[in-house]
Amino acid sequence: MLSSRLFKRFSSTVTIKPTPSKTHHHQPIPSSSFPSGYLLTGIYAGVKKKAGVLDVGLILSTSSRPTSAAACFTKNAFKAAPVIVSEQVIASNVGRARAIVVNSGCANAVTGKQGMEDAWAMVKETDEILPPPSASGSSSHETLVMSTGVIGQNLPISKIISAIQSQHENSSTRSLDNDFAAWERAAKAFMTTDTFPKLRSRTFTINGREYKLAGMDKGAGMIHPDMGPPSIGPLHATLIGCIMTDAAVSPLSLQRALTHAVERSFNSISVDGDMSTNDTIIVLANGASAPDGAPEIDEKTDKEAYEVFRKELTDFAIDLAKLVVRDGEGATKFVTVTVKGAPTYEDAHRIASRISTSALVKTALYGEDANWGRVLAATGSVPLSAPLHPNKVSVTFVPSDGTTPLPVLVNGEPEKVDEERASEILSLEDFEVLVDLGGGDKAEVARYYTCDFSYEYVRINGDYRS
Amino acid sequence: MLSSRLFKRFSSTVTIKPTPSKTHHHQPIPSSSFPSGYLLTGIYAGVKKKAGVLDVGLILSTSSRPTSAAACFTKNAFKAAPVIVSEQVIASNVGRARAIVVNSGCANAVTGKQGMEDAWAMVKETDEILPPPSASGSSSHETLVMSTGVIGQNLPISKIISAIQSQHENSSTRSLDNDFAAWERAAKAFMTTDTFPKLRSRTFTINGREYKLAGMDKGAGMIHPDMGPPSIGPLHATLIGCIMTDAAVSPLSLQRALTHAVERSFNSISVDGDMSTNDTIIVLANGASAPDGAPEIDEKTDKEAYEVFRKELTDFAIDLAKLVVRDGEGATKFVTVTVKGAPTYEDAHRIASRISTSALVKTALYGEDANWGRVLAATGSVPLSAPLHPNKVSVTFVPSDGTTPLPVLVNGEPEKVDEERASEILSLEDFEVLVDLGGGDKAEVARYYTCDFSYEYVRINGDYRS
Known part of the structure; x- marks a missing residue:
């Protein structure tokens, strides 16, 4: 038994991380x-x-x-x-x-x-x-x-x-x-x-x-x-x-x-x-x-x-x-998922879509956890037009503040991740998850925009009609 | 502005419905x-x-x-x-x-x-x-x-x-x-x-x-x-x-x-x-x-x-x-999704899978909300081998306790739903969502088993590695 896990499953209240205010995204525009x-x-x-x-x-x-x-x-x-x-x-x-x-x-x-x-x-x-x-x-x-x-x-x-x-x-x-x-x-x-x-x-x-x-x-x-x-x-x-x-x-x-x-x-x-x-x-x-x-x-x-x-x-x-x-329901993060080096643009778009909708990826983003394993599992679950080569795949977390990106997987090999740096990037409101399938730069880059999956999402949608 | 909704989005703690204990599903088996x-x-x-x-x-x-x-x-x-x-x-x-x-x-x-x-x-x-x-x-x-x-x-x-x-x-x-x-x-x-x-x-x-x-x-x-x-x-x-x-x-x-x-x-x-x-x-x-x-x-x-x-x-x-x-992570419900009357078994299986993975359906199940609109939206989003006829589609909530099922949509027309009865069924731990596409009984019935999406799920997966 994993008792710490069990404890988490049965305790009865939780503090919801405050959803960052988004109202500053609405600003006056000159009538002209x-x-x-x-x-x-x-x-x-x-x-x-x-x-x-x-x-x-x-x-x-x-x-x-x-x-x-x-x-x-x-x-x-x-x-x-x-x-x-x-x-x-x-x-x-x-x-x-x-x-x-x-x-x-x-x-x-x-x-x-x-x-x-x-x-x-x-x-x-x-x-x-x-x-x-x-x-x-x-x-x-x-x-x-x-x-x-x-x-x-x-x-x-x-x-x-x-x-x-x-x-x-x-x-x-x-x-x-x-x-x-x-x-x-x-x-x-x-x-x-x-x-x-x-x-x-x-x-x-x-x-x-x-x-x-x-x-x-x-x-x-x-x-x-x-x-x-x-x-x-x-x-x-x-x-x-x-x-x-x-x-x-x-x-x-x-x-x-x-x-x-x-x-x-x-x-x-x-x-x-x-x-x-x-x-x-x-x-x-x-x-x-x-x-x-x-x-x-x-x-x-x-x-x-x-x-x-x-x-x-x-x-x-x-x-x-x-x-x-x-402004996604309950969203606390704005994440760009970029996929490049896929056999075709459609393949890249399908993978970006799959990563962007994975409940496990989205809860990890909410938890600010650099869980690249989930990104990879989502990537690998998409049927492609040509076989994917696991040993050519790289995953990088790219901060939005212009500082150095953090590679977490390079050519199929996990990097020794600086967890402190990972936390720094994942605590940003905006960042990018970059998946390079290693197929070269010929194919067009596919880009998806997604958000995290939070307690707020569950709360909003658990009783939408009421 | 929807102020009640806004209030919900910004308040900061929430009480998690206790996950029903599942340990009774493990029982001794005679060694013979x-x-x-x-x-x-x-x-x-x-x-x-x-x-x-x-x-x-x-x-x-x-x-x-x-x-x-x-x-x-x-x-x-x-x-x-x-x-x-x-x-x-x-x-x-x-x-x-x-x-x-x-x-x-x-x-x-x-x-x-x-x-x-x-x-x-x-x-x-x-x-x-x-x-x-x-x-x-x-x-x-x-x-x-x-x-x-x-x-x-x-x-x-x-x-x-x-x-x-x-x-x-x-x-x-x-x-x-x-x-x-x-x-x-x-x-x-x-x-x-x-x-x-x-x-x-x-x-x-x-x-x-x-x-x-x-x-x-x-x-x-x-x-x-x-x-x-x-x-x-x-x-x-x-x-x-x-x-x-x-x-x-x-x-x-x-x-x-x-x-x-x-x-x-x-x-x-x-x-x-x-x-x-x-x-x-x-x-x-x-x-x-x-x-x-x-x-x-x-x-x-x-x-x-x-x-x-x-x-x-x-x-x-x-x-x-x-x-x-x-025993799904954070699950409080065990829901059987049955799809019948589809053009093929594969079509029925794809629809059952889509309903079973819809975040909106799963949060509604957690909220015990008979939100058949989400079931229908998920159904309609699946590309099929033959066109679906919206006016032949019916959705029924079937309780596990043998009492009368509750039709919520019949041949594409919403029923006047007895909300009290709906709550009764949805408060059960086990029930079935039955989608009949109206294509007759020739096709094999597809059945999927799924659970709801709860605060617990977010909590468990928001910090799995830590």
Whole structure:
């Protein structure tokens, strides 16, 4: 018998390491940093129980140019009603849409026929508050819808409809605007167990002209997205988010850029390894800052401009995705898992995913234990396209503060680890676990962002519904 | 902001629900219930720090007939030295072996050349205490070796060698025997974070003759085995166990029966979803109770007898596997996940595995929350061989006490759940989550055994090495 272990198993209280405060990740952004031609707000509709907590968000494009829309949706077989409806809106409009309506507090998932009707009602009501038809002259629905929260409950739809109606052009309660406060309200309406609103902006230049990107997303559990473009097959997530730009991008190129960006950002993060029924990332490009009469950015006609846009979108998506991990349920660590030297990028991505979701690795990270054996066991459990050579594998813990990395396994041989130095690195909030399979530098590096597994995680999820 | 949630995230202590005592699962077994022709013991060698805790086990076959041996090993790419050595011994002896040596406290994994030498040293030393060569006349190594514990540390090999030497025939400290106490000592030498030794026996009849099976195993973390027969490819586990019978079974049929049994038992349990570098299940069949001169049971010559044996072995393996889940690190629940009506058995098995490893499902089980939405999200995230029809899927919570099951989702529509009744069922230590995909009863039912995810799990694994 291991009596010290036994003692630990049966004692009855434990002190939870305080979750580091994360609210400093939310900071004011100058109103001039947001893209032009958008109006936003967040409203308290009453989906959430607590009075005054924002739970319905609206984002409208007011640009006189056509607004392109692209999205990636969950691959889960049980797609929530808003996912199905948004897919249909995008498909029927050939990549155009001018509005997004979102609610938190209820996922409208597994809600049958009523759920579909409710999601359509949100779309139709939001269509009503859009300015007159855009240049595309579309007369069909132009709103995309997202919901997040508990599965299997119906929306309090009349409350949501009233909230949307409060934003009609002639309503005295209209709060739609394009300043920081408006963007912040919208970002707050996304939140469920998040501890801070996730809002960022970025400026970039294409062909000498300046454009802006801004966006928001939310976590903080059931986060292990695997999203694909619409209609590719059954898709997965409860990560939802949206990105708006005032560049003009053609619908097809916007979708291709988003698919590329999502693979390297939202599809490369994990909080708990669980995919949701609602994961959705939407991007709108309204061209409000594009030169008059200039064509939309398109991969076929201006590859260089397209690639600049794709890189900006990808980097921005990675920033937004990292915020979700940073605020993961119960997370006290932000850990980058990098895998290189694998036979293929897909192999590297699968290993990084496996390490990032291992309960044993994640509890060791929480315990600040340099338990590379668990990293290795997770690595070895992934079937690869070519055999792995154990005697070529190295594992290194890399601190985020720029100090010397700590190799713990070199070419399959354990190093004599300086435990004090290991503790120093693992006590940081941010660090990297680097796994080199020794296959050379040809293959693209795969990178996953994950967090630790804490008492807090168990507490939050042990009684989520209550 | 969800203030009640926030409060929960930042308060600093929590009372851990007492882990139910599991020691009653270990009970005396009459010495007459063990198979004939075996000698066993467990010794304190000093691998574990705590004095007197058994950490080396020995199992010898003393039968005058040849002893068949079969095994399933981990598919992990980083196979521990004892796994590689045992594979070689079985292969070079064409399925014959007469002894098993096991140590706990150190996994002898990722230990390079020294690790291989140490594993071979354990084999050679145990060979020395075997009785004179069996009828097979083998002069090669006849011992299989297993190790479990921390990865990346070398064995204190001289201590282990001394322990084995203490069991030489002429040694005054020899404790090898075939009574309950001897089997219990061996079972205790398997334990790491286990809270009770896992030892069972069973009697069965073939062709009018009575035989016995007895065996032992251990968990309690890094449990999500995926084991295959030797040399099938890279294999996974830290589940180790062995089963001994006094029936006579040919090596090939013994391996086929074990592979079948392991798929339905040890490869269908999950504590934490992590595969180990050491998982090994060994079966020995020494024929000590077989009629004089009778041929070994073989699938080709007596299919009926083989099928009886395979069924007994499978049921027994399921019993042993369940004990591992029952004693999972921090487990307070024993949950059977049954999936039926899937396109294929493999689809059903994949879904059952996914549900059984979902952190969100497992924390809900710990919280006694009938959160079928998480069950459904896990189900929907598995890619299947044919599309799943959400409106045919049903989920039911089935109590273990024989009272009425509680449907929570019927043909894709949420039921109005009687929360009181749900609490009643979920407060049981044992219950079943039944997922029916509605594809009819043609496909074989897949069944997985899992446990919940508790504060205890985090505590045990947050500082395993320290």
